[in-house]
Amino acid sequence: MALKNRDAYKALEDVLGPDYISEEPAILDTYAFQWGAELFTSTPFLPRSGAVTLPGGTEDVQAIVKICNKYNVRYKAFSTGWGFYSGLGLDDTAIQIDLRRMNRIIEINEKSMYAVVEPYVISSQLQAELMKRGLNCNIIGAGCNTSALPMAAHQGLGHTAVSTSYGDRNVLAVEWVLPDGELLKLGTLGSGAGWFCGDGPGPSLRGILRGPQSVMGGLGVFTKAATKIYPWYGPPRQEVEGVSPNYKLKEVPKNFSIHYPIFATWGKFLEAALEISESKIAMLVDRISPPMLAQALTASNDEGAELFARINEETRGRPGFVVILTSESDAELAYKEKVLAHIVKEKEGEYLAFIEQDDVKREYLWMELRVTMPLREVFRSTGRFLGSIGDSALFQTSVRMMIEAMEIKKEYQEKKLMRADDGTDCIWGVTIESGHTGHAEQVVFVHPTPEAWKALAEFSERCEDLALDKHYTVPITVWGDRGHDKFGPYLCNYHNWLRKFKKSFDPRGVSEPAMYISAKE
């Protein structure tokens, strides 16, 4: 299949050169293949786009977008392109923009605590370079193999959100090719003052750049961004021992510790999580369920099942979360450990002994901080998953909504359309910014079959109905026309404003809106 508009293809090839554009079916299929495609096409493949392009820099991106506007060809840009977000809504009249060649770390400003990255810098790369300088970055929960751009991912929430916040809050200046091809430089960048601020002059255009969810390719192309970075108290390089898949740190870094407190009830769990977060002692407060913990610490599903059985003997279904404390001094760590122990005791909890073992700490601490385990946690089990229906307002309401959602989930688990949670739950969650906000979601494991994805879609819709009926906040499955048209009327008709933004900034409607919103009347 080839791009329908041959003039557009020729124009793109003239700009990029033949090495950086392709309409070869085999290549297009590797972009059409996505987890979640089964929901839309009943196959592992979304419809193929007409061509894939590989721009080398901002000028190339602008040229591509302008050609698309001229020839009315829809386009969707993505960084690592992981998930149906990067291909949904496309066909042979549209193109994909793979930003892989734009992979430079432009600047690390240690004094002003920001890093400027291109879209294909992945978080492990950035974190590795930052740690050499005593710094760190937010890494999203999907893993360090994803873009370090603070608006590439769906939400940009990660395990260390309690201390490193999340995507929406880490954006500083941005270089942005608008849907019509104009180059917008947010904040200080546009005024020639560098990268340190994305707001102004006057109102902040970060307002349309993203919200709790990003625009997922629907409003032009982000070509560079400055992201806030954070202090790191560990060693500049990590001493790792072992051979894949059995990596561990040689030792837990000085003045670091990791615990997994468990509590008798969800109520106590919530109280403890929030007290710990508010006390500012933790670098990480991460609700990982025991099945996911077992998957993370094993190299195969067989081993995962065995380890879960061992962990479950100890947890017996009691909810808990991971806490990582870091500090620069013995006195600081001693204080933080004391506070943590006090809160855990006050909330009638205890530390999971399994995590207290030295070899487990040495393996798992770095997994959490580098975020290397998502494949094991969520994909290996059945092949596919969806983190569904959470939000990012209050941790308490988010967790309560997930607990209610568990009851709905059980129906599908009994029909074997979703994997059972081993007698426990699969709620993932984090507190954000010392507990001011928080997020939780139900992690659902399915097989890569159309039936399973249909069940997942149905489950998500029922959870959306739950969110609406009970006035919980907006689930993260709300995107695209369907989601916005459903939720908009209950949220001050925000969707109408979103449509106006879309229409105004993308008058020809060529920035593929399937994951954002269309400008339809």
Place this chain on the structure above:
Amino acid sequence: MLESYREYMIRCARCSNCKYIPHYILQDYNYTYVCPSITRYNFHAYSGGGRLITALSMTDGRIEYTDKLLDIIYQCQMCGACDISCKYGNDLEVLQPLYDLRIKCVSDGQLNPAHMMVIEGLRKDDNMLQKPKAERGKWAEGLDVKNINEEKADVYYHAGCRYCFDEELWPAARSAVNLLKKAGVDVGIAGKDETCCGGRAYDLGYLGELTKYAENNVEMLKTAGIKTVVTSCSDCYHAFKVLYDKIGMKGDLEVLHITEYLDRLIKEGKLKLSKNLPMIATYHDPCHLGRLGEPWIHWDGKIKTEPDMRVQHEPKKVFRRGTYGVYEPPRDVLRSIPGLRFVEMFRIKEYTWCCGAGGGVVDAYPDFSMWTAIERVKEARDTGAEALVTACPWCVRNFKDAVKELGDTLKVYDIAELVEQCI
């Protein structure tokens, strides 16, 4: 068969981990990538995961053969890095389907012209370098070593095609034999009667050639009463140890790489390294010795998702994840060389960066092969090393050519050469 891997293909998460060294150990922005193909060619199809998807597309009849498709399939060194990086997190097979993909291409007559020439040469002269068969034994002239087809020996030293016909590299093979003899090993060679192991032909998709040469070699060794094979070539090591086992022909044969043997001999005190060799040296892990060198694990079962929907295997499957490759013996050998300061590169062991010569790339896409080797030479330089030491003649050749291309002064050695200098 390619179709038998479909359950793995559809479970590719498209996470791109196959492009990178395992993130757990990633420490430097400049040394992040582990797959030469995706690093060079950028379209996702050129990654391990991308080729898995391509295999799925073919299996499901979504694509036809085109020249570009064949380029995608063959512009890959079959180094296995993608397989290892994927298997850190997932229970999938990546490399095995890629072998079957090539086998399918060959059996469907979709051949690479450069590969065709190599295979024609193989069929004619039993070697992968398109050299006259009669010259195979020349590397050993004057070596005073048994021929296993004429005399009994305990251990068979297999030189391999590259060592046999690349005169510049003969010293390394000769060093290996000399060292074994010095240590009192009853070693013999096959000389001009040696034939290719068939391993590299298999990498190109020629299963028939592997089978043929496996039969040939195993028969020769059986006739000679050989129970132990040692080789300096990692490709040959992989062929004898892993591939022959995979196709059910290895039997009880003990297969050792020269570095394993030297390490053993040094530790047993049978080789004493006394001469000082002052140099700063780094070591390149050959793919076929390291991550691909771990023993084959037979499994003939099926994927099951009962009773709890978790993907498991019946019977249980132990995945080869690169854990048990040969990593420490070469390092121990280097560390025992007096005066040598050993420094590691950034991408090592199971996440080594390929030398560029594998998978038929050096024959069909020489510029890509060269580019890959140059990347590695630059990495070696970044360690401050004066010498790049490795344990495979294909790696040595490619690195020597890369150094020359760069106009660099980095010295390239096989381990055995250095060890002999210290005796």
Place this chain on the structure above:
Amino acid sequence: MSVKEDLVKIVGKSKVSEAPEDLDKYAKDESPVHPVRPRCVVRPGSADEVQKLVNWANETLTPLVPVSSGPPHFRGDTVPSTGGAVIVDISGMKRIMRIDSEHRIAMVEPGVTFGELIPELAKEGLRLNMPLLPRATKSVVGSLLEREPVIMPQYHWDLADPLACTEVIYGTGDMFRTGSAAGPGDLQQQWEVGAAQNEAAGPVQADFYRLIQGAQGTMGIVTWATVRCERMPSIEEPFLVGSSKLDDLLEFVRWILRRRLVDDCLLLNNTDLAHILATEWPRGYESLKNSLPPWILFFSISGVKYFPEEELNYQKEAVANIAKSLKIELLKAIGKVSAFELLKVLHKPSEEPYWKLRDKGSCYDIFFLTVHDKLPELVSVMNGIAESYEYPASNMGIYIQPVVQGVSCHCEFNLFFEPGNPKEEDKIRAISEAAFEALANRGAFFSRPYGPWADMAYRRDSVTTISLRKIKDIYDPNKIMNPGKLCF
């Protein structure tokens, strides 16, 4: 019907004024913007009335100028830029609607001042991340919407903080609630499920609040806002550091912020600090100022809830170690200034008269954002400009506020002058214009461009200007909301 009649129908007779003495109060402010008298002043008491006013303004194409703080005003944003404008003074909407101690959120109407909110928060064990000594009449919501810098950078995660959600009547007349306040459900329904209107972002794929913040009332009128609060510490200890070299202090500040060790953290030059604390002029002021080094850093460390003494102590030790490594001396008093005294002063609004007016009667502020490294140069440039217009640099106050957890700094030059003195006013105007170009060319970012800076700021960035006008066209197609401000 006349304008007044229309408005009386909406808000009632007592809330509409055309009295000249009333109008004159809004016709100008302490800034050098050109005075323009409004048509009348209306004082709505509810969001419903505000909405009706906006609808009426759309029908009649009448400019509206929202005002939430009481006088004096300083920036020119509340002075009409065009004739026939109606001042919408919402400073009378003074409900503290809700204080949610559990979730550390307060919900207030626009007329609530810092002086009114702070004690109510204290009763609930909360405190506000507040700006430096706001005037008594300063609206909390107004301050939040202006993105005023706040004095506890550790708790300042984003330049928009501590603003959370808002209810806004857009220029179209539509009511909207930003962030998690948008829904589902009305406020009561959200509270019943335990929600707290605490998440500023959203809903969903836009941060609607960022488009009204910094807008100087050109997008709509906010009728309530929630503000993120912090827990009141159990124990708090202040420190002072003096120096003649700004660089030395900045390096120290960089590290104590990076380590997240301090709460309050700000720098003042001796002029500003003396202005803040002096009680007698001119001698008391001079004596106080002369007792101080050129630069003073003030910071505090606290212990909040759990083992507060130990929390305080480990942080103190860490700060002391940093100070030692940089050869910084930590003091409890400098000259005639006591750290504890200053701590008390800074946690409240300014006493009357407003500290900036005590000397000459008025003050003009030139402020921008920049990074630490550029500050010394920018201070030097500003000093040079002031001197070139015969404004002694030593008379100029300088306030440096690290923001966004230390990513950047708000830098503010306070030019004290005599109001009503044409020569002085002309001088201030000239300095303001000269300063913008000189500072902007050296890395100063005027993220909040008031008055004449707006033109200069937007001329530097045409694509931002065009983009903002698109937003304006969406929210205020009839251009009734404070026309003439920013780039509108």
